[in-house]
Every structure is written in C-alpha cells, then in structure tokens.
Amino acid sequence: MKKILLIMVVAVLGLTSCSTVKKTSATAAVETAVVQYPVVADLDIQPKITRTASWGFSLWGGLSTKERIRNLIADMVEESNADILLEPQIKTTRTFMNLGGGSVTITGYPASFKDFRKASEADLDALQKADPRLYNLSKKKK
16 A cells, blocks of 8 residues: 555656746846046155074975965065065975975065045156056146
C-alpha cells in the first residue's frame, strides 16, 4: 500500500509542470556627469625620508609585500604629520628562496596640503596645458 501511495505521489509530481515567468525590461541610456569647479591647493613639501621594514619567515605567510608597502607608506606619512608621500621610490628584497623573509625600502617626500582655493584663470590655463583633453574652463562665459 505504501509503495502504491509513493508511486502515485511521484506520478502526480511528475505530471505537474514547472513554469517559468519571463520578465523583460527596457532602460534608456542616460548620460550623467558631475561637474564641479576645480579646486587647487598648495603643497608644503618636507625633506626626503627613507624607511625600511624587514620581516622573517612566517609559517602562516603573514602580510603580502603590497600590504607591507602600503603599511610602511602610511607609517611614513603619519610620523611626518603629512597628508601624502610624493614620488615614492620602492625597493623590495626577498630572502630565503622567496619563501617568506624580505625587506622593503621606501624613499619619498612627505607633503601636506594647504591653502585650498577656487582655481584662478591662471590655474585653469595650467591645467589645460598639462592635459589638453580637459575642457578649458577659463574660456567659458560666466
């Protein structure tokens, strides 16, 4: 009896159909852009500094070289009380057949932003000369 009931349930389930609902939609291409007037700032550049970080073999791998570089740059910026490290020169060395140990040496110029201001006509002309693809805002009618 249980076998017949099971066969009937399987047959009923087999006879029912699964349906799919098809949905379509259409979207129109909308081009948007954020346009803002350029802002420029002066940089207070400090003397060049060099820092090295070394590490040994780690059974579990430790940080990647890229993470170590980012951490060392962050430490250099923080200890110099700067906002950015300009022109960083990075040298990495791997030891122990590239299985774990190594060092990274970074040299750069810590710098701080100061005097944020709206770009002047001269600043806009300089931006245009630096990258001719930029729209020349200095020629735009006000």
